[in-house]
Amino acid sequence: MAVAIAVVLAGAGFDTQQAAAAPLSGFYTPPAEIPSESGAIIKTAPMTILATLPTESGWPVQARHVMYSTRLQDGSPVAVTGTYIEPNGPWQGRGPRPTVVIAPGTSGQADRCAMSVAFSTGLTVSADPSPSVSANQELPSSAVWSALGARVLVTDYIGLGTPGIHTYANRIEGAHAVLDGVRAANSLAGVGPETPVVLWGYSQGGGATAAAAELQPAYAPELNLKGVWAGGPVADLAVILQRIDGALIGGAIGFAINGMLARYPELHKAVDRVTSPAGRAMLDELSDECIGDVIIEHPFLKTSSMTIDGRSLSEHLAGIPEATPALAELRVGSLTPAAPVLITSGRNDDTVPYTQARRLAEDWCAKGATVTFRTNELPPILPGATIPNHYGPEMIDGFGPDNAITYLLDRLADRPVSGCTLD
Known part of the structure; x- marks a missing residue:
């Protein structure tokens, strides 16, 4: 994109070519008290x-x-x-x-x-x-x-x-x-x-x-x-993670896993068990990347390269009991919109x-x-x-x-x- x-x-x-880089300004720092x-x-x-x-x-x-x-x-x-x-x-x-x-x-x-x-x-x-x-x-x-x-x-x-x-x-x-x-x-x-x-x-x-x-x-x-x-x-998310594994933006799987780990801490030990040291390093690297970086640095990333047994992260998530309720809670469609x-x-x-x-x-x-x-x-x-x-x-x-x-x-x-x- x-x-x-x-x-x-x-x-x-x-x-x-004139686009210039700049560090994030202090504007992004919130006050100590949030309304x-x-x-x-x-x-x-x-x-x-x-x-x-x-x-x-x-x-x-x-x-x-x-x-x-x-x-x-x-x-x-x-x-x-x-x-x-x-x-x-x-x-x-x-x-x-x-x-x-x-x-x-x-x-x-x-x-x-x-x-x-x-x-x-x-x-x-x-x-x-x-x-x-x-x-x-x-x-x-x-x-x-x-x-x-x-x-x-x-x-x-x-x-x-x-x-x-x-x-x-x-x-x-x-x-x-x-x-x-x-x-x-x-x-x-x-x-x-x-x-x-x-x-x-x-x-x-x-x-x-x-x-x-x-x-x-x-x-x-x-x-x-x-x-x-x-x-x-x-x-x-479960269906999408399977689809994009190995696609041009396959690294976006890391964005999803990192986000899930932040809100579902019970997943940490399970994910650690199935990821290799290189896989954990990749998740950490992806947490500090933009989608353009994924395309340039990690195109067509396969998460099988990040696990201990060569199976994809999606396959592992499907077998992790702690992941099932998290993925269900994140799926859109359980409620009813009032607007068209x-x-x-x-x-x-x-x-x-x-x-x-x-x-x-x-x-x-x-x-x-x-x-x-x-x-x-x-x-x-x-x-x-x-x-x-x-x-x-x-x-x-x-x-x-x-x-x-x-x-x-x-x-x-x-x-x-x-x-x-x-x-």
Whole structure:
């Protein structure tokens, strides 16, 4: 994805060679006391977005770097950061101006991978502790929604930029960061909970928006959630870990394992028993890498190289009793969204399997949710290479004909939709 975004930026007139590295600023350091109120603004700082796209949104724009409160899996308060963009022009859709919260796709586990770090220039390159690259994958989506006149917040997720491990694909913490991002954006804009809201996410972001959709009735019932796009959603971590092992971004398995170990300490001894010293060293190395680093340094990583017996980490997890309840708790689909959800998935997605996305739609439909499921029939291109087969459907379903933007605009216009449509 870093390669794809670099192409977009270059085409938009941004010279990626000018991207400069910078250590994380003190902005990412939270205060000693975190507000107990979820979605409370902790601090903000001005941000100029220099990277441009050919839109009428008036970019470059002035944005705000924001830190707000959210909650960990156990309910304790924690700080999370993000980028807030106030629109320059009028809302182009029907109804009141909405708040759009964007949940990013996989960026990595190191603090420097936080989307807000790359947001100003579009791309960050660093040399310490080793060469590293991280792209603002959400430049296109944030630019489009900003051009339409929506207020936009892009969350960094828990543990990216801020202290602590990033709990990659954690259903509960991803949902909290997204929903509290809505509260924070509304607070910054000075608008109330009646403000219409839509959620946008693909891949890891699709899993986060899907989780937010099903947790919203209990966690943030005051929000006026109109619609959700969960594109290529990371819904069932167990299935995904099996699929991406040996794929271009196979190292992302390390992000998931590290995140699980942080919240399920009972897994530590079991994982230690099956990983080799080299495997444990690799998990530690991956905890400080971005997805671009994985592609450059560990492409097509097979976790069989990290275990004591040559079996994959996925095979071992399937046999670890402590892992079963953890993976079940992290799977999206056990609750019922109140707002309409569009789920899209590529039949030939080689990274986030189609079957688990379809199962999510079917689970929600069985519970009475309003779900539209669309299958992307893009044929397989270089299976295992991730970029064409996983990110190709994102571009088509997100921005192509009959896209996710149109679906969400219809929800904001209160065009009726009900029941389940499984295409």
